[in-house]
Amino acid sequence: MKDQQLQDKVVGDRMNRVDGRLKVTGAAKYSAEYELPGLVHGALVGSTIAKGRITSLDTKAAERAPGVLAVITHLNSPKVPGFAAKSNPDEPPAIGQPLRVFHDEKVYFNDQPIALVVANTLEQARYAARLVKAQYAADEHRTDFEANKQRGFLPTQAKRNPKSAQNDYDRGQKNGYQTAPVKLEAEYVHTSEMHNPMELQSIIAHWEAPDRLTVYDKVQAVKGTQRAFAKDWGLPEENVKVIATFVGGAFGNGLHNWPHETAAIIAAKKLNRPVKLVLTREQMFTMVGYRPYTWQRIGMGATKDGKLVGITHESVGQTSSYEEFTESTLQQTRMMYTSPNVSTRYRILGLDISTPIWMRGPGEATGAFALESAMDEMAHLLNLDPMEFRLRNYTDVDPDNNKPWSTKFLKECYQLGAERIGWNKRQMKPGSLRDGDWFVGYGMGVGTFGANRGTAKARAVLQADGTVVLQSATTDIGPGTGTVMVQIAADALGMPPEKIRFELGNSTFPTAPSQGGSATVNTVGSAVLEACTALKGKLQQLGGAAFASAKPEDLTLAGGQLSLASNAGTKVSLADLRKQNNGQDIDVTVEAKPGNERQKYSMYSFSVHFAEVRVHAMTGEVRVSKMVSCADAGTIVNHKTAGSQMIGGAVGGIGMALTEGAVMDHRFGRYVTKDLADYHVPVHADAPAIEVAFVDKPDFIVDPLGTKGIGEIAIIGVAPAIANAIFNATGKRIRELPITPDKLMA
Template structure:
């Protein structure tokens, strides 16, 4: 992806997206849209039982169908070198090992891929897939979370590592909340949420040679995917190329490599043709992860004047039987509020379902629903305003590790949000405000997520026409990564943004981490700053004596030459620079890594979300009539794209609170919500005007731009803000998401 339209703008401006025109005109090319000579199509066959073995599989009719090139099952699939068998049958489920597709006859979840059909057209592939006949030896399955909750176990990684954040944790007295004069115990349930971005999961797999693989894949990590497939197939990393120039939305499902990807790669090897595979919407519910069903219990206590005495937070989250998935459900409880006694207990429950995966705000959003609901409930028992209760337990340093915050402007978020939502209209007594048939209520919830930064590299090339092209192997799942990187480079280079382009989504580019964990701007942006600085230093070296003593920040790149801000007479043309560079365009690669500040400071982004809701007195219908989301996220690189991030997170939180929830028929272990008719993602009618406010104060301990991530805090705390507002409106406390009308009638 590159900047193809002229824009003005540097860090902090509301700069338009550099790829906006490409997207709205259809010129942007997504993973399933590449045209490769000899391309063929494929379709997956999924199991119709939930647990057991394949007794027989008849593919003859499918193989004889028109246009069919291959039908691949566990009986004839080439072996994937990285799919090593377990030598110990008692070995626990793998950590981060995707399902080994077409490996054996075992069925581990419903709709597990058991065959792939390759044909010359998509229609023929799908038709032939329906001709595959399978007989099974079924076994009793376990998919019901509540019926099996007692089977939860400590994750293997916690057993192996005493310092793991998943281990049991006690600060102060264990279960110290029990000694509090005022206390509350409550259970909270968060049902599974499914990944439903606009673009379906898709891949084109192409063996360009027996030992050289190229994939056009919908992923959030081109380098991570390159490493994974290289390991699976025993190839040098440089022999695997991953392209993901445009990604049509992702909320974490692109952070893992899934069975359908390997199935397509196997099919391409068998047919010696480039193979395209795009999942159906129904398969998105079973094959590419989801936010796991999670049970939580909180015990919380305080003194009558509102000082926390203790919090105990327990959680059980579901995973598959073949892979251990964990997330940070309890982290916010450990560090958000001043409490002398904090205990956390985390367990996972292996069920006969596919593996969950991180979903925006991952475990922190789930944990915040319970914690922020419990804080609201306890504030009500204490007859305290929920904001005042939080302020009485405000932390000036991280209570989890004793470190000072790099920056923390959460109080400013409280103030901004309260003013904008009209918090003064909130009544302490629930059900006090009514507008005709509608009860009106106000609620708030706090979110936090680590201000993460990882090592990254970027290249910068000065072209003969005076443009600068930067490259890094990051991706853009929608937040506007390319736009912000152009702005950062314009600042660092001191040149117009329209002269700069940023290319990404290609594993041959300099190393970059996955786009996940709210770390892209801090990580890749720092590399862009480093590459821009290195380019100036290189130009300084090539510029000759008049530039020798100059500082890099004095160099200006414009008008066909480099000049000095302090000496307009000093100038060298691009042609002369390239002559000095052996006739080559000037290019540098630079790396940026976080320093040791993270050993000295605790680094987090913070958010506060406020909701005004209306609940119909007769039908129980809930409407979110107004929302305000406030963020302490360091320097805001682009007010427009950052604002869109916050709005998108708030809409996702509305879905989490009110509409989204997967429903399974446990008799068969199969989801009955398997399309967008039955699984309700929030639409325009569900989303009110969402007001966004940023503190916009830099945190230069995190990165040289002073930024902190906002992708996760945009949703963390939204769901409890809405459920707390529902309580304020009706006096009914709903502790199981989503809050559908039947729970309020």
């Protein structure tokens, strides 16, 4: 039988998700689904102005409404110790400090939480919330990015740190593109794009004792959330427990702790009862971040034979008036192509809006839209195939720091994608390929993201029934983290995956970083690998002389036995080894961290996306008819879940390119698009056949598994691929996202 034989390799298999059945049957428990004794419900009241102060709050009608237990405002809120008062009361929160909810009467953005109604039922809380009336002294607000773009400033962190990646950067001659015989100058605009995961942001806050807090919270970092709330409330970290076992989708908005979370904790403290707070879909547009509106300008110069002379890339991204948000919009420009002269300038613009947050592919996806569109435009000016132009400027070392790549198989991605999309059908002259009423075009876009690895711990426990339980305080926002960790452990232990369980999403587990930045498998996977190796080492010691000289890779745990892969006859039952351990579980916890690899190598994942689009000649309707996404992401642990990651990123890129864009009424500083009827995310009808290809070559410099990360490169480069295909189809270059029919028909 299978579990009595040496375990076949499972890394690379298309293994089904280990938690799939729990999710499809409804057994998986999300943050808002826990039942606690005495649980009550909260509903937030948002401001109706974008800037100013509250002059009065009438909460009497709400307080008298059926089932209402409390109405919490800045006038009666328990004080949060971490919201220390400033010497100057008119000074906004410090740089990097989130909004201090219910701290004072100041209003910094429209729909800012100004009250929380708590009632016995959700319906009672929401009804009463509508009864809260506020009066304001409104100030003139600024929410129009284009009208205020000239106010952009260098981020404070860059002013304080000369080595900051946000500082002004020049390689070679400043604005060296201007000396080139062929020049391009263009501006690109990316409107705000909203996170809209299926699961709404939600929290249950429960003070188990005056100094002991437990939260069931939709977050991407249980340890980071634990630290943040412990600091806010002046508690030891071990007195704060954060549970996020299942997360119903997240694109980065779970990387920050938001005002609604603290509001629920305040209410739970005031009432001494657990409080559940679930945001509405409209509040998801105003209270938990978004991809910031960004303006970019690119100047690009090349020789007539297609060699880049210089690139200047400027960017202004929006942030709030009370917190500086920055992202790596310009990094790809510095390192993707061979160019002797590169200049980048990054600025942020503080507006009377809520704070943005990283969204899948963060600034790199935004920057790639401008860079990869400009590369296509320059190729057109040079009458070169866009892929040929990129190949002529291919880099064999990182031009930003002159370090060799840990690995780079981007040329293989080009070849795989071009063959599958039918790149040979692309016409050099835009608008020359037609199918009835539809213009047909082809485009490509390149993406890259750092192959990052952090420090993590993992615990491995061999239990009495022969199963191995692994624990680490990471989370799973959808990519299948638990599944790939089981696969890694199965290969490391030489035992069937069904005998292994991976537990996550609990701050009491060994430390792990947030799930973000395409680093979870690299970081936590490495810790799982080391924990499994340490577990085998402990069993090896208990096994005695027969196993003393064995190498870790020669030890397997298949069939309830410790045995040698090279000599199956040398074996001992795991039950006997437990007896030698006084009948106790065999338990190890290890820490895995990177070495100095980053000092020697430049480490990135790479992708290239190809799009075939059809544009209706009369209406300007755009249909993406085919997409091919290819990735150089090191070892692919699970081709099914990794393929799903790439497909999901491509669909998100379609939304970025064609449908998603927040619209604000600047008279009131309030979004008009505030639900899924008016804000258009791509649906099944918008998503074509999407093919995925992986180079699947390991990078053992990044980590011992050879992985590099997929989540971000799945979307970086998709939007420009579609924009470039639209140009190839129609001859019209649209530089503002989303590309809607009105822009094509103008």
